[in-house]
Amino acid sequence: MSQSVPEGSPAPGVLSVVAGPDDAGERIDRFLAARLPDLSRARLQALMRQGAVSAGARTLEDPSARVNAGETYVVAAPPPAPAAPQAQAIALDVVLEDDHLIVIDKPAGLVVHPAAGHADGTLVNALLAHCGTSLSGVGGVARPGIVHRLDKDTSGLMVVAKHDLAHRALSAQFADHGRTGPLVRSYRAFVWGLPRHPRGVVDAPLGRSERNREKIAIRSDGRFAVTHWETLERFEASDASLVECRLETGRTHQIRVHMASLGHPLMGDAVYGASHRTKASKLDDGARAALESLDRQALHAAVLGFAHPATGETLLFESALPGDLAALAAALRARRDP
The missing domain is CATH 3.10.290.10 (RNA-binding S4 domain)
Structure with missing residues (x-):
């Protein structure tokens, strides 16, 4: 016994x-x-x-x-995690705030909500300190107010709901993907290669990779996913481009996987752009240094538009490239063909 x-x-x-x-x-x-x-x-x-x-x-x-x-x-056995995230004094770049919502310009490196490996130090912890108890509970204990997410290493604009009615109204707009309303989600992405066409659409369903459950892959049985892209600038000497990606859906890693499927993975993307790693060695010293200091995928949520959940007013926000991506852009522009 x-x-x-x-x-x-x-x-x-x-x-x-x-x-x-x-x-x-x-x-x-x-x-x-x-x-x-x-x-x-x-x-x-x-x-x-x-x-x-x-x-x-x-x-x-x-x-x-x-x-x-x-x-x-x-x-x-590790001690049980606290039932709810704790407030933490983490600086936030607040673009707009009222009684119904708060728009944040999220820096790269900040996880949106607590999850495995990130019990604290997240945007949710910062919001709890900034907003107190005035956050929607629709997202659950671990995700108060969270209507949509950005990857940890993606910078840019997010909207957070302060009460349940605002949360439901905003969530309905995100679920509609701008088909019948003013929702706009536009990203700036630096990609490897020079697209043959000035613009295009990737319509490819996404789901968890069967080979690696931490990765997303294009799958016939995946969830509907559409990305509209357009080339904004070409850096011929560096074999790279700056593109705008507008989401018709908002799946995990959508832009990263869709652009990689075109043969144009995001610069700095160690997960979906590993096959293009040797291209970094062909950059000049300035661009290579800017890319190495980036230490993330070169992706920024630059434009966010939606109808205010209380007034119905159409709101549109734009965020300039953060310092690391601005430095990469400057370095790529500085190089000229021999």
Whole structure:
């Protein structure tokens, strides 16, 4: 019969179980789940994959491994995450704010809401400090007021709802994708290559990649996704271009995947532009230095327009390229053909 070690054993958050003779040969995940009722079997399997379960000097990563009688199994369970994000004093670039909404110019590097690996230091934490309790609850505890998202490393304009009615009205506009209303979402993207045509449309459904679940891929069974693009500037000597991308839908990594599918991945995109990495070595010193200091995909949410959820007034906001992208643009423009 197994025995759980009582309080006072190893350390706070560390659980220990001793296997008895009758436990020998049982799967470790099933054995631990039965003896530690506060941890589900799925949670224990995840902890094992993270190296948080051990027996003596051995780290146990295989949930199907078998129990040995008399052995002590130790589970280092992290403390539970707080039920709600905490307010944090993080500076915000506020473009417009009233009783119904707040428009933010988000810097690159700022995660929008708490998630795995980003428990705090997010835009939501900053909004809670700035707005107090006046944020919509429609998005749930972890995403108060969040109507739409930008990737962590994408800079630019976002609108956040301050109450539920505003949230629902704004969400309806985003769901309509501007088909019957004034919603506009336009991005500036620096891409590799020189598109043959001045403008075009990518109509390709997107879903999780079967090979890598952290990536998005074009899939026949994916969600409808359309990107309208237009070349704004060509940097012939650097084999790069500045394009405008207008979203007809707003899927995760949409612009990055759609432009890569055309053979024009975003500059600085280590996920979808890896095949073009050697092109950076062909840039002149100034452009190469600007790209290396960028350390992100060269994407900026430059234009955001929508109808005010309370007044119906059409609002349109524009954001200039942030410093890192402005420096890249200047470096690319400075180079001339030999």
